[in-house]
Amino acid sequence: NAGVTQTPKFQVLKTGQSMTLQCAQDMNHNSMYWYRQDPGMGLRLIYYSASEGTTDKGEVPNGYNVSRLNKREFSLRLESAAPSQTSVYFCASSTRLGLQETQYFGPGTRLLVL
Amino acid sequence: ELKVEQNPLFLSMQEGKNYTIYCNYSTTSDRLYWYRQDPGKSLESLFVLLSNGAVKQEGRLMASLDTKARLSTLHITAAVHDLSATYFCAVVGTSYGKLTFGQGTILTVHP
Numbered sequence: 001n002a003g004v005t006q007t008p009k010f011q012v013l014k015t016g017q018s019m020t021l022q023c024a025q026d027m028n029h030n031s032m033y034w035y036r037q038d039p040g041m042g043l044r045l046i047y048y049s050a051s052e053g054t055t056d057k058g059e060v061p062n063g064y065n066v067s068r069l070n071k072r073e074f075s076l077r078l079e080s081a082a083p084s085q086t087s088v089y090f091c092a093s094s095t096r097l098g099l100q101e102t103q104y105f106g107p108g109t110r111l112l113v114l
Numbered sequence: 115e116l117k118v119e120q121n122p123l124f125l126s127m128q129e130g131k132n133y134t135i136y137c138n139y140s141t142t143s144d145r146l147y148w149y150r151q152d153p154g155k156s157l158e159s160l161f162v163l164l165s166n167g168a169v170k171q172e173g174r175l176m177a178s179l180d181t182k183a184r185l186s187t188l189h190i191t192a193a194v195h196d197l198s199a200t201y202f203c204a205v206v207g208t209s210y211g212k213l214t215f216g217q218g219t220i221l222t223v224h225p
Contacts, residue, residue, distance in 0.1 A: 101145070101206075
């Protein structure tokens with residue numbers, strides 16, 4: 001199993017450009033998440049999808065949109081990139097077994113907006 | 115709003131020494147996680163703590179949870195260089211699956 005995969009690994013954008021970050025998981029997990037990581041701030045939740053066909057906002061959703069394409073794939077779109085969106089973006093997935101639930105993270109996408 | 119605070123944020127240790135990282139959170143939660151992140155890498159799950167008094171150990175790391183005090187600790191015993199990494203705690207709030215992370219503790223272990 002590949003686990004959680006993300007593409008691209010690195011991206012440089014100019015202000016105002018758009019792009020989509022792709023995420024896929026092969027663990028048959030129901031829930032998927034997008035986080036951003038900035039220095040000194042830990043990870044912050046952007047959007048999540050509790051199950052196929054549903055999405056909901058997290059802590060910092062402004063400037064982003066998401067699509068849960070199917071159970072495996074969850075994409076994050078920046079419609080008009082801004083320098084404040086320079087960050088490392090992590091996708092994660094999880095499934096719940098009783099009280100036990102662990103999120104598994106992808107390798108990350110490093111985004112620089114100039 | 116759930117807030118999670120770790121301290122210290124930076125920790126420089128000598129090999130062989132013991133130390134503790136603290137994680138405080140502001141509202142009731144039934145699950146707390148510890149993750150490790152190596153530089154430039156993704157996050158690796160270390161521990162899931164589900165109930166008051168829960169204690170888990172893996173090698174030189176031991177995590178505990180006190181839900182009444184809203185406090186978790188990650189204790190490092192006889193540190194070795196391989197433990198150098200950033201450690202995050204994360205707490206599930208009232209919304210299913212939504213994790214709130216602490217700022218992270220950057221641990222450096224020196225010879």
